[in-house]
Amino acid sequence: MTILSGNARLAGIIAWPVSHSRSPRLHGFWLQQYRIDGAYLPLAIRPEHFATGVRGLVAAGFAGANVTIPHKVAAFEICDRVDDTARRAGAVNTMVFQDGRITGTNTDGWGFLANLRGHDVDPAAGPALLLGAGGSTRAIAAALLSEGVAVTVANRTRAKAEQLARDLPGLRVVDWNARDDALPDHALLVNTTSLGMAGHAVLAIDLARANPATVVADIVYVPLDTPLLQAARAHGLRTVEGLGMLLYQAIPGFRAWFGVEPVVDDALRRFVAADLLPA
Numbered sequence: 001m002t003i004l005s006g007n008a009r010l011a012g013i014i015a016w017p018v019s020h021s022r023s024p025r026l027h028g029f030w031l032q033q034y035r036i037d038g039a040y041l042p043l044a045i046r047p048e049h050f051a052t053g054v055r056g057l058v059a060a061g062f063a064g065a066n067v068t069i070p071h072k073v074a075a076f077e078i079c080d081r082v083d084d085t086a087r088r089a090g091a092v093n094t095m096v097f098q099d100g101r102i103t104g105t106n107t108d109g110w111g112f113l114a115n116l117r118g119h120d121v122d123p124a125a126g127p128a129l130l131l132g133a134g135g136s137t138r139a140i141a142a143a144l145l146s147e148g149v150a151v152t153v154a155n156r157t158r159a160k161a162e163q164l165a166r167d168l169p170g171l172r173v174v175d176w177n178a179r180d181d182a183l184p185d186h187a188l189l190v191n192t193t194s195l196g197m198a199g200h201a202v203l204a205i206d207l208a209r210a211n212p213a214t215v216v217a218d219i220v221y222v223p224l225d226t227p228l229l230q231a232a233r234a235h236g237l238r239t240v241e242g243l244g245m246l247l248y249q250a251i252p253g254f255r256a257w258f259g260v261e262p263v264v265d266d267a268l269r270r271f272v273a274a275d276l277l278p279a
């Protein structure tokens, strides 16, 4: 049990609902590992109470908070200041409170790149093909583009990919049905759709068309080893699993709130993964 002092630093994750969030477990592991006088709480705040809830946390002296579904755009709007990463993503997932002011950033794209690097994959090795056009796609595409990587997006609803391309200059769009044809020209394939998630359909893509050096990444982490990653390994391709992105995206917030640069290691990975196994 953690005993807090009156000086304890407080942070948490704002979501609705919040019960499925793994962030309290993840930050809790680090708080215990580094023996920090602090706590990271699940904060279930309804969309209609978001602004009041955030102002309450500021007033209560919280150091900041993570924000997830469905609040990332509302968080962008409530911040007094946002950085370029948040601006390009159009969404905030990490808020820092200081002197009554709210600063917002978006660490999803950074977390994705850090996870690649953690697997000894150079994000800039070649062009990337992203499947999907949701909030995560936007953050990952923005991060890759800012590394100078050529990015192609394919989404079932093409109009959403085209909207993304208007917001992120340089992004190329191909038709969802042309994804197999596009694959050989890309060094990195990233699934940012919900396909492959437990209870969802499996992503169909012809991995036999991939260049042997292509790296296949999935941002789905339930299950940890998705059908796409399994198929990629069966084709002899290198893979990067989605859990790492969740772990790495948490680093900047933890550092800002608790003053320690936490490390993503196998012990953390096992601890968070243990909670993801089917019941």
Ligand code: ATR
Pocket: 131, 132, 133, 134, 135, 136, 137, 155, 156, 157, 160, 192, 193, 194, 195, 201
């Ligand atoms: P996010 O949570 O990242 O904001 P989302 O809105 O939940 O994303 O969307 C999930 C992604 O999976 C979308 O790109 C969606 O495609 P559409 O924009 O066409 O809805 C994609 N997706 C979900 N089910 C799919 C399916 N059966 N086939 C192809 N793509 C699918």
